[in-house]
Amino acid sequence: MEVVDWLVISVYAGTVLLLGYFAAGRSNSETEYFLAGRREGWAPVAASTWATKLSALTFIGVPGAAISGNFAYMQLWFGSFLAAYVIGAFLLPEFYRLRVSTVYEYLEHRIGLGSRLAGTLVFIISRCLASAVRLAGCAIAVSVFFDLSLVTSIVAMASIAAAYVMTGGLRAVIWTDVLQLFLFLAGAVAAIVFVGLTLSGGFGEAVEAAALAGKFQVFDFSFNVDDPTTFWTGNLFAFVLGIATGGADQDIAQRALACPDARTARVAVITAGAADLISTFLFLSAGAAVFAYYTAFPHEAVTTLMAENRHDYVFPHFIRHELPAGLRGLLVAALFAAAMSSLDSALSGLASSAYFDLGLGRVNGGEENPITPVRNTADRMRALIGPRALVVFFAAVLAVIAIWFGAQPSILWFGFKVMGYTYGGLLGLFLLALLVPKRAKDFASVVAVFSSIPVVFMVTQWGIGFGIAPVPWPWAVIVGTAWTFLSALALARFR
Structure with a gap:
């Protein structure tokens, strides 16, 4: 890393922190802090949602998928986009009709308080696991660039994200994500252009x-239940997981709740879903370009990484050792942007859910749905002590979990596996609330959602007995959803 690289990174970091500082000036109540006053337009919300979905897993794992395989990952977009449409058409109108502050408040309206608390706890577990995977993915690259240990990289990134989220709340998250999205996409384009201009035969x-x-x-189009890169299995998985992460996960849904009405939120969510195809194509293309580069200019270290099945390290290696000064700084800043855009939203989503849904807002002296903003600066600082403390707490939790996750060989697919164990139960709970609220009973729903986690783990690890093999992990979310929905209805009949 040379001086010009550090200059580029410093400009990026300074801009992000300034955006967080300016956003803090309007955070004069819990609603302003966690929902940006419900005044954000569809464009910034769409950009922020898009950026959050990308994450460091996209920056590191998607090029790695192209380097080791092909563009099969792109076909999962169809299921993902359909999920975004379903969320916009069915879930968001319900959230806005009830004017909820978190998506789990909807569960209380439709089923009961126990379901709200259960959904919140499952979300916190799920989001901590999934976001820790993303944090670990970025830390892999940072450790390569700066010769830092994985632990140091993780702690540094968690601290930076916590700093501006703690200061500016959701508004800071949304507007820093807009900046980070453009930087993120520019990084992929820059890598492709560099390869095209460097090879003697050019882009051809x-x-x-x-x-x-x-x-x-x-x-x-082959049907292989074990392979998530086949069209049918992959898109079914992407569709179910997409609904769970986009509609039943406060991390993503919090952005949609910051819009003034359901129509604006729907446009934002569907736009972000459509735009996913662009970023997926760009980063797969970046991986293919890097593959072509090392085909023309073989490198012993890259050959070793490939032999060890460490494809996620190849793109970071390319950035550090092949790109010129300045451009290298841009790509490193883009990597940071990828990490921050997913980490900041996770911190905000986790903190808001703990504050509103677990009653910590009332412990802090706040209101669950505050109406009158705090005008006095000292009072505002006191009112936001609880929310900001929660942001710091969850940053520490994510860092600890990410340190363990960093040892996994393929961070992209491991991230999906982690979410598979918990997101099915969460989605099943929301389907009960949406489709059969009169038949769903609170106690039965709570038992069903918590029992889904060990059930999914057992059937994916050991099968269900009678000589039946374990269920392939792409089906874990579907198993969890079905178990929660059906077992809750069955239990309700006996109470």
Whole structure:
């Protein structure tokens, strides 16, 4: 890293912190802090949602998927986009009709308080696991760039994200994400352009090398329940997980709740879902370009990484060792942007859910749905002590979990596996609230959602007995959803 690289990174970091500072000036109540006053337009909310979905897993894992395989990951977009449409058409109107502060408040309205608390706890477990995976993914690259230990990288990034989220709340998250989105996409484009200009045969050589290796194959219509990169299995998984993460996860849904009405929120969510195709294509293309580069200029270290199945390290290695000064700084800043855009929203979502849904707001002296903003600066600081303390607490929790996750060999698919164990139960709970609230009983729903976690773990690890093999992990979310929905209805009949 040279002086110009550090300058680029410093400008990025300074801009992000300034945005957080200016956003803090309007955070004069819990609603302002956690919901941006419900005044954000569809464009910034769409950009922020898009940026959050990308994360460091996209920056590191998606190029790695292209380097080791092909463009099959892109076909999962169909299920993901359909999930965004379903959320916009069915869940968001319900959230806005009831004017909820968190998505778990909806569960209390439709089923009962126990379901709200259960949904909140499952969300906190799920989001801590999933966001820790994302944090670990970025820390892998940071450790490569700066010769830092994985632990140091994780702690540093968690601290930076906590600093501006703690200061400015959701408004800071949304507007820093807008900046980080453009930087993130610019990083992928810059890597592709560099390869095209460096190879003697230009972009044509890069395309030819990637094509000869089969990198541009997208669709695989074979039916293989074990393989998430096949069209049918992958899209079913992407659809179910997309509804769970986008509609039943406060991390993502919090952005939609910051809009003034359901129509604005729907446009934002569907726009972000459509835009996912652009970013996926760009980062798969970046991976194919890097593959073509090392085909033309073999490197012993890269050959070793490939042999050890550490494909997630190849793109960071390319950024550090091949890119010129300045451009290298841009890509490192883009990597930070990828990490921050997902980490900041996780901290805000976790803190808001703990504050509103677990009653910590009332412990702090606040109101669950505050109407009158605090005008006095000293009073405002006191009112926001609880929310800000929760942001710091969850930053520490994510850092601890990420340190363990950092040892996993393929961070992209491991992230999906982690979410599979818990998100099915969460989605099942919301389906009960949406479809059969009169038949769903609070106690039965609570038992069903908590029992889904060990059930999913057992059937994916050991099967269900009678000689039946374990269920492949792409089906974990579906198993959890079905178990929660059906067992809750069955239990309700006996009470």
